[in-house]
Amino acid sequence: MGLNHINLVVKEVDQAVSLFADYFGFSLITNRNSKMAVLERSHQFVLVIWGQELNRKDEIPEYPENFHIGFYQEDEGAVREIYNRLKEVEGLKLDSEPKKIRNTFGFYFYFEKLMIEISVNPFKENIA
Known part of the structure; x- marks a missing residue:
């Protein structure tokens, strides 16, 4: 069994897409109105960028300490x-x-x- 995907919540979806595409070799599969994007790396791993806006909150999300x-x-x-x-x-x-x-x-x-x-x-x- 392999890890299928991870979902990261961010405020700025387009900036996150650029970071992961430009610096970490991910390819964009879809960007849904800058609210949610799906990227893939080497046909092995999917990264979902989930916009905080979809959580109906305005602030930048907090991650647990050391995550x-x-x-x-x-x-x-x-x-x-x-x-x-x-x-x-x-x-x-x-x-x-x-x-x-x-x-x-x-x-x-x-x-x-x-x-x-x-x-x-x-x-x-x-x-x-």
Whole structure:
């Protein structure tokens, strides 16, 4: 059994679509009036961007403490490269430059109040 999709709630659907398409390799399947969008990555994973407006609330949604999503990069150079690209994106909050975190190398940033981790896969050598 595989993970089919994840649903992320955001205030700005179009900005989230751009972030995931431009920086994380997702392709847009549909955007329903900037209120909900469906993206796909490598025909293996679907990401649903659900607009907070559909919840009939105006504020940016809160996620539980330490909730985040993560994207693995091949190596430290790739982590630095995406960090440098993301530094230029208006509206993102980058906590710090890439550095050693736990058993890997990476950084965290925020889109609205959603925490996103970019790091080198610390388990790569153990994956057969």
